[in-house]
Amino acid sequence: MTRAHHDQFAKLCLSGFLAPYGQAEISREVVSEVRQIDVYFVPTSTARKLKIELGLLGRMVTTPSLLEAFRNPVQSEQILDCQNKLNDLRNELTRRAKGQGKRLTKQKLPQLWMITPSISECLLNSFGAKAQPKWEAGVYFLPTAQRIGIIATNQLPQVTATLWLRLLGRGQIQERAIAELIALPLSYPFRNHALEQLANLRVTIQARHNLDQDERGLIMTLSPVYEQWKSETLQQGRHEGRQQEGVLLVLRQLVRQVGELDDSTRSQIEALSLPLLEELSEALLDFSDRRDLITWLAARSL
Missing domain, CATH: 3.40.1350.10 (Trna Endonuclease; Chain: A, domain 1)
Known part of the structure; x- marks a missing residue:
């Protein structure tokens, strides 16, 4: 890394x-x-x-x-x-x-x-x-x-x-x-903070090209914490009856993966259902640039 x-x-x-x-x-x-x-x-x-x-x-x-x-x-x-x-x-x-x-x-x-x-x-x-x-x-x-x-x-x-x-x-x-x-218990002080920082690190490394052995190993190490954080964040959105939690999670990961998003693209993501947000949170790890995101959104708007 x-x-x-x-x-x-x-x-x-x-x-x-x-x-x-x-x-x-x-x-x-x-x-x-x-x-x-x-x-x-x-x-x-x-x-x-x-x-x-x-x-x-x-x-x-x-x-x-x-x-x-x-x-x-x-x-x-x-x-x-x-x-x-x-x-x-x-x-x-x-x-x-x-x-x-x-x-x-x-x-x-x-x-x-x-x-x-x-x-x-x-x-x-x-x-x-x-x-x-x-x-x-x-x-x-x-x-x-x-x-x-x-x-x-x-x-x-x-x-x-x-x-x-x-x-x-x-x-x-x-x-x-x-x-x-x-x-640790879900309410343990700073647990969520640490999960989020580790998950963000994984997305940042995943977005790089020509990963070296250390970086590939780190992605594997961080995969469980990324999945845990994503699951808990989306679950919190369901539990509280708010889609916004899931939207914020996916937007944050997309910006790290493909760069800043225009208002039109953000609006399309904000309109997605929670099941589609979950699907996008998995798919975005394979995106190389914004064109991959646009293609993914277009396929689900048919």
């Missing part, structure tokens, strides 16, 4: 988890040069609430935090680049506080978290990163003054408290996390 697709998925996933508890900013720029942080989060909820409702992710972000997620194992150059982002942001916040006649306290200094599917012992040692007894397996910290942590998703305990982070992993780690996600 291209890094851009995983970056967007991770940004939307993490910001959705964090938004109810503070200010979550996607692609936050730092001023020294054109640098972007995946997610910059400033909590407004209490540390206790964050830990209870978001598990390990909540424990990580009880202070202002930069979050950077990687599809492939993080490399030394990427760690150094993230360190530079952290230092740039610290300098920016320090200047701002000084201009306001204030002092940036330790509690307001940002913490950097890098989320990686795996990391070598050699690389950890080269940065002086070590596990800490009070934290879960798979969590490593660089020397204290740097305020940098690394999360290796393949080493995290397979418990609900780590689920949101393991969804950002890959291979069997992500597959197991997806199975756990689907098995």
